[in-house]
Amino acid sequence: MKNFNGKVLFLDRSDINTDEIIPAKYLTEITKEALKPYLLEDLKMEGFAPDRDLKGVSVIVSRENFGCGSSREHAPWALEVNEINLVIAENFARIFRQNMFNCGMMAVPLSKERIDEAFSLFAGKETTVTTDFANSVFKFEGDGKSLEIPFEISDFDRSLVEAGGWVDYADRNY
Amino acid sequence: MGKTIAQKIFDAHRVDKPSGDINVIKLDAVFCHEITTPIAINDLKARGKNRVFDKVKIKAVIDHVTPSKDSKTAEQARIMREWARELDIKDFFDIGENGVCHALFPEKGYVRPGYTIIMGDSHTCTHGAFGAFAAGVGTTDLEVGILKGVCAFKSPETIKIELTGKPARGVFAKDIILHVVSILGVNGATDHVIEFTGPVISSLSMEERMTLCNMAIEAGGTSGICPPDSTTVDYLWPFISGEFPDKEAALAEYVKWTSDSDAAYSKVIKVDISDLEPVSTYGYKPDLVKKVSELEKTPLDQIYIGSCTNGRIEDLRAAAQVLKGRKLSPTVRGILAPATPGVYKAALNEGLIEIFMEAGFCVTNPTCGACLGMSNGVLAEGEVCASTTNRNFNGRMGKGGMVHLMSPATAAASGIAGFITDPRPYLAEGEA
């Protein structure tokens, strides 16, 4: 199973699309590793600089409709090769969410209230998330505060994470 | 309780329900292109599973950047080509025969009502125009589709869009779908199928239905879907005439893929299109839509006619009707990319290519090219393009460029004017 713990990057915007996560010009790469330097290169957000802000990050927390647009799995891969295996947001575009679990990664929705709470307590501060996968709880810690947030994923998504992705799961079952 | 088309298709294809509302369904077709497939091919090889579940049900094309523009795209094409040869993929389209996937595959007759289709491309929803469940997926889903012929989806909930009224002159399928996307919002249909129904749909051609279904994903939809009818049968007849004694028999078979009158929808939205005017997007999201009259005089650097949304022959005819006997503004570059060789040939035969060239257009070969900012018309920083494509995201057609999405007629009129403008005056004085 992949690692779902570590430093958090807060992206305070909705509708972050896959062109912003990894621009189309890099779709000509045929290895995942080659995508590494370009993650979020085209993200238009005040004060965001990928080189500076992605350093050491393992978890992204964002708002609504994360990963909309193109079906490119290059978006989860660009995250994966940067060792970011967990995105938490209010909700996700279908294909992006599925791609994440298909790679054994997690895209986990939380209610608007919970996301608001995480932003107001921790955004802009050095924050980490620890994931208790078995009990479905995220623990946010930073700035001397801590917050536990339970989450829900389907049994199917859980088995994909455990199997390390959909190819292995499907190969075993169909 | 009755069922929707999508529910009926799932019931007929389900092979497993691994948990809750997840269905593993068997696939009638798996479409492949050279951007998202090579990594799946390489992964299958690395796993020692370089096989396909069915070499006829897999259809493959090199379409996004063709002819290759550099060593990297040449390598992607090479991987596809060698794989298709090695595994004997019967329907593989390369230089000379290739065109934009979602225009090419319907033209070849590969889609049928009731089919389940996946492709590693978000606009796969286009094929729902035939009454199929067609969904864009990522490379891992594609890889499993290639190997096993199955894919997992949540049980499909459906939003019904009931279209009534009569489109005014100058209003096309593109205007209708932009209007619908603006109503739903960019995530208004996430995890849903969008079913287009009502008298407007019955009156639309298959090409226009494809334009509608093509942009279902711009509202987050998994698939667009139109109920099959006699228009569907007429379009498919050259491909199915051997399977049925007559068109009535085909229709009787295909209308099985129609929603029951008591089917449950998660939402029903009635849209009267009678008052709709030509529209265009503004900004970086496809749900930001305004009447063209409100954007009038937005200066342009380029107009682009092509793509899986509006690169078909009817689109070229609509643009040519506006362009005939006119010239592009000297400040605007015009690019026409017919979506397939079939469209290109038809346009040549009908004299449309000449009209475009006389107007000052560059006519490229069929390819996605500029639609996703890869080749053949990438924008420079700060440039503005009126485009018949489907996405206006920041950077989509080139870093720092702005894309306004609109119908082919509006794009053509805007190219002549040099700024975004209403196509109706041009249509009115145009053809008799």
Ligand code: SF4
């Ligand atoms: S024409 Fe554009 S939207 Fe359509 S498949 Fe090609 S790149 Fe995608």
